[in-house]
Amino acid sequence: MSDFIYSKRKIEKEILSKEIIKIYPDTRLETIEFHGEWGSLAVSHNLYHGFQPYETEEHICVVLGGPLLCFKDKPFINSGSKNMGTKAIYQYMLEGKMKWGEDLSGPFAVLLINKTTSVVECVTDLMSFIPIYTYKGTDNIMLSSHVDVLAKASSQERNIDAVSEVDFILHGIVTYPYTSYKSLRQVAPASRHTVSGNDFELMTNSYWLPEEKSTYDSINQAATDLRNGLQTYVHSIADELDHVAHFISGGEDSRTLSGLLPKKATRDAFIFLDHMNREGRVAKKAAKAYGSSFNLSTRSKLHYLEILPTCTGLVGKGSQYTHAHTFGFHKSCKLDEYPAVFGGLFSDALLKGARIKKLRGSGRFPFMPQIKRSNYSAASQVENPVFQSEVLEELTKRRQAHLGYVKSFRMESAEEWFELWPSSMNVNIPNIHVNRRLFRSYEPFMSKDVVKISASVPQSWKLNRRLFHKAAKPLLKPTKWLLHGEGRLPYLPWTTNMVIQFVVWFYRQVGKRVGFIKGNQGPWGEWDAVRSSREWNKAIEDYADRFKILSGVIKEKDLKRLFEGEYLSNNQKVNLLQSLYMNNNGA
Structure with missing residues (x-):
């Protein structure tokens, strides 16, 4: 069901x-x-x-x-x-x-x-x-x-919870429970x-808690168990089938997945892009290297705005609809006709420390080593001049309570697991909520072995892809010299990739400035194009009637100024639009 x-x-x-x-x-x-x-x-x-x-x-x-x-x-x-x-x-x-x-x-x-x-x-x-x-x-x-x-x-x-509405607008989730x-x-x-x-x-x-108990003496042992766990999950499904689908990208998770799938099965690889770009070209080479057929489907520039009404209903209030990347393609690509469609969701979150807060710079400069921030707290006072102070105070208390709960069993890594436990605390999780309702989605990185290994290894093993790299390396060999969409070689360790990725990053930065690299080269849609469209402004006008539901918690009474101002990030403005739509439709 x-x-x-x-x-x-x-x-x-x-x-x-x-x-x-x-x-x-x-x-x-x-x-x-x-x-x-x-x-x-x-x-x-x-x-x-x-x-x-x-x-x-x-x-x-x-x-x-x-x-x-x-x-x-x-x-x-x-x-x-x-x-x-x-x-x-x-x-x-x-x-x-x-x-x-x-x-x-x-x-x-x-x-x-x-x-x-x-x-x-x-x-x-x-x-x-x-x-x-x-x-x-x-x-x-x-x-x-x-x-x-x-x-x-x-x-x-x-009976809307105004504090939760603000939580969703600011963070893209609603704090558990x-x-x-x-x-x-x-x-x-x-x-x-x-x-x-x-x-x-x-x-x-x-019946289980992700307690902070290290059960491995070495990273190699953990990597072997991780690879075996992934292999067991994938083969338990794919060995029974002669035709499967999987998602492909310019990244390493889809390559790892491709390496796990048995060669005896016919494998159809799918990617969804604005147009054929660098991400697509890398993905096409990866699909060929692993023996999968490559299938590209393109979306309109306004795709993520167009799917808002339907996908907001699918994910439910308090979850970001923008992670419904497969919607529409589940029919046009006939994903709903496959006995199994494999994805790579949650690999970053559970195995690569995506939810560990790092020192500033590693995001803007991806070739820099990942170092955990020691002074970060998920329960710091929530501040934003758009919202009433008493609402932010209550929201802070909720986040502090959840962090305190997580600290009761994960003191050292509480900030990371604050965004993992339960999974609804992770902004990306609506992806699986949509997929499982549209087709037979299977996510190896959500298998029990992966979850338990993630909970039982130190954070230092996750940073800089150390654990993931050791587990996935044998599976990445067919694309040993194929660059990741981000400009590194996944087959090689992070220390070697620092130099490689810097060179590629620098080349691309120059290319953008000079003008010989143009347009959207990544996997996701161009939100700047969406927000500058007439359709975006029309959506704001259409959903504005229910702004009054939020009027008691938002200081700014001019909705247009709220969307044009700088106090909300671009993602927060999308969350606000989604919230207005849900309220406008009596959800």
Whole structure:
């Protein structure tokens, strides 16, 4: 199932299904409902084979995502009955054998309803890659995998949390466990959540924590385990298939993925760009080196503005829609017809220290060594002259509380894991939220082995790609002398690349100034072109009606000046536009 919503209080038929259908671009979406003395449940069709709902006389079992069943001889399900995987999980749970941190790998959420006792159990994955939200009223408790569906079904869509709105505009996320709605909360990752049969309380028991415990004596040992874990995950899926798709780019993650895929399978590599550019040329060479067919699809200059209405609904309020890079292409490239589409999301976050704050300069000058900042705190006072001070004060308290929670089990690396635990704290995670709803997406860097290795190695191993490089080097050999889109050679260590990348960087800087390097050479869209368009200004005008919802927290009352001023970054202005759209549409 892509999504579900459960209510302990019985809801009239079709109401819950209608709310789920609203978030999808295809209104013909198949849903199924269950009703009884225990309450009501609506579930949308699961794209992953073998994971439709499973019902017995006593239970209803629902699985979101397509996790590998590590307790089975064949973990991946590509054939058989429509609920073979769900049934296997259900039976393993009933036998009391399930070890949630070991027996399932990849994004998932499991819901088990006892129709006799009305007891409900909901289990989240290691990082809440598929987040679950809850609403508790005086006479009901509800659970859902989509925050807006839950808000509307519980009649809370107008009960907006202004502090969370400001949080989203400034940071692109909503600080856990809060949501954009005052009465809704996100439940804990890596936990079993239980609703008893006779009350409306949600009891939570954690089955795993990313505790700061180093379990490796050497970086080489960790790298070997990392490579083996990735290989196991990918081969468990691809060995069962003769035709797969994967994303390709000018970077090293897609090359690593290409090296992991078995050569016996036909492999179609996809990239989405504004036009064929340096990123595309490098990606095409990489695809050829690994034996994949290269497929380029181009997007319009205003693509990311055009997808705002639909993709905002897909990701939900409080998540950046701009990470829905595949939307539209899932149909034009027929991604939804592949049994598996592999991506490289979260490699940077978990393995390369992307969320470790470094000394200034390493971003602007990518050839500089990465050195951790010692004076950074995610819980510093939030400041911005646009917003009311009391709102910023409350937001600061929320961020301090979350950092304090993370510090309780990761003192040394709390600032990094502040943006990782749960995964909703990472601005990039909506990418998987969209993909899993559109096609059968598989992310090797979200497998259980990668998550646990990331949690058990020192930060110094992640910086400068040290751990990643040692793990991926054998897989990068086919492109040993092919430059990364950023101007380095991924096959070589960071010390060697300092010189190489400096030379390439300097050449490109001169090329831009002289004029023989023009246009967008990277993978993402040109937001400057979007923000200078008539369509951008028209969108601001169209969504301005609901600016009053934010008027109590924003000092500036002139919306046009807010978008034209310098107090919000370009990304924050996009977040503001998205927030206005959501409020304008009653989300």
